[in-house]
Amino acid sequence: MVCGCMSASEMRDIVILEGSMNDQVYFDMIHERVPTEGQRLCGANVVFQHNNAPIHTCRLVMEFVENAKIPLLYWPPQNPDLNTIENAWAKLKRVIVSMIPPNVTELRSVLEEWRRVPSEFCTSVLESMSRRCDLLCKQRGIHVTY
Numbered sequence: 001m002v003c004g005c006m007s008a009s010e011m012r013d014i015v016i017l018e019g020s021m022n023d024q025v026y027f028d029m030i031h032e033r034v035p036t037e038g039q040r041l042c043g044a045n046v047v048f049q050h051n052n053a054p055i056h057t058c059r060l061v062m063e064f065v066e067n068a069k070i071p072l073l074y075w076p077p078q079n080p081d082l083n084t085i086e087n088a089w090a091k092l093k094r095v096i097v098s099m100i101p102p103n104v105t106e107l108r109s110v111l112e113e114w115r116r117v118p119s120e121f122c123t124s125v126l127e128s129m130s131r132r133c134d135l136l137c138k139q140r141g142i143h144v145t146y
Contacts, residue, residue: 006085007041008126011117026055049073087125
């Protein structure tokens with residue numbers, strides 16, 4: 001599994017997780033990274049976003065987010081239109097498919113493309129959130145192409 005993070009100004013490191021993702025693995029990953037990376041990237045303006053996957057909403061994770069006073073962006077169920085990072089994943093997937101890495105070592109080098117995504121891309125994707133929300137409201141939550 002591959003996990004990534006972005007802010008309005010930059011893409012952060014990609015984490016390659018070997019084995020299965022579960023509540024504890026996800027907790028360990030965000031516990032280690034979100035408070036420090038969030039503050040470094042956004043200062044007091046950090047807002048954490050993940051989707052409604054069961055590992056994201058388990059008691060262990062939700063208690064950590066609440067106790068650490070990390071603002072959490074509300075996420076409507078089954079709604080990828082509001083996931084800003086999906087645009088970045090799509091961009092990276094196009095690069096990976098064109099290179100077709102034959103093994104994990106080569107995949108790691110291809111994933112360096114993640115860090116090369118221009119800051120303007122990050123800014124424009126995050127600034128599009130209000131337009132996405134408006135469009136989804138007008139569509140009454142029906143999927144929109146963005």
